[in-house]
Amino acid sequence: MARDRIVGVGSTGEEEERLNFALRPQNFAQYVGQESLIRKLRIAVEAAKSRKEPVDHVLLHGPPGLGKTTLAHVVANEVGAQVHVTNGPALTKGADLVGILTKLSFGDVLFIDEIHRLSAVVEEYLYPAMEDFRVDITIDQGAHARTMTIPIQPFTLIGATTRLGLLTGPMRGRFGISEHLDFYAPEALHEILKANARQLKTVADDKALWELARRSRGTPRVANRLLRRTRDYATVEGDGKINLESTKLALELAAIDDRGLDEQDRVFMKTMIDVYDGGPVGIEAIAATMGEERDTLEDVIEPYLLQNAFITRTRQGRRATKLAYEHLKLKWRPPKDENGGQPTFFDGDANS
Structure with missing residues (x-):
């Protein structure tokens, strides 16, 4: 259901991707927003070009739709290299990754979206490629098994994820640059x-x-x-x-209100308020009540509501804030919790 939303942050298909590609900035000078991130990437790119080396591996994390794929193309354009785009779920076995890595030219950019969804087997192939620019292929099995090492051209891996916490520690540690993308002003x-x-x-x-x-x-x-x-x-x-x-x-x-919320956002908040008295309530319970997948709520709906203080996360679960009640034109009812219903910083004065 969420994928059909006008304000949904996921791509709706190849047609939208084609239209968005035509509108993408081609270099740092054209890029608007994310000033701190752009400055850091510009410095890293200029330093790499001066040393005639590939740019250090980059990990970009944050909600979808903020320009992680666009930044991969911008970095590639700035160094005059090709960008090769894939995603974690598409790389199901080591051979899939090896086929891509062996085709890279010096300084090329490999962009892996949803990198947190790489299988453990594929990750193992990626480690030596990132560190030593080589891939190790196992030939035969059992007693006759042997490993063949294939050198590859130095390249830049740009990984993108909406769920940084699901990325393994060894993978995170191999990125020289790790930056968060914020919502745009x-x-x-x-x-x-x-x-x-x-x-x-x-x-x-x-x-x-x-x-x-x-x-x-x-x-x-x-x-x-x-x-x-x-x-x-x-x-x-x-x-x-x-x-x-x-x-x-x-x-x-399109049922988009003055804060950019659509019907599904409002249903999310109304579910918390009407069914669960404003919370605290677990995400699984909300997902079951709405008939939605948990990942959809966490990746697509929640980030913007959290960022704008319509909901909060507590140890006991999600809570609707006073702002959510006001936005839905409902009477403010402080949610019950272990502190006796005391409001949080975001809730304001419970008696007002």
């Missing part, structure tokens, strides 16, 4: 939307773009999707120009 999303509206040859009022930026959940992928949907609405229901009125009507039709 509305100002950064506004700049991204302005640039992308020009690329789409779409006339858009500045107020309309600010409205889209505010409702894009801090995520460029969502911002681009809303821009295209709003453009479609303006084309069919208006004069083709994106203005504030058509933007609000398009977002209202």
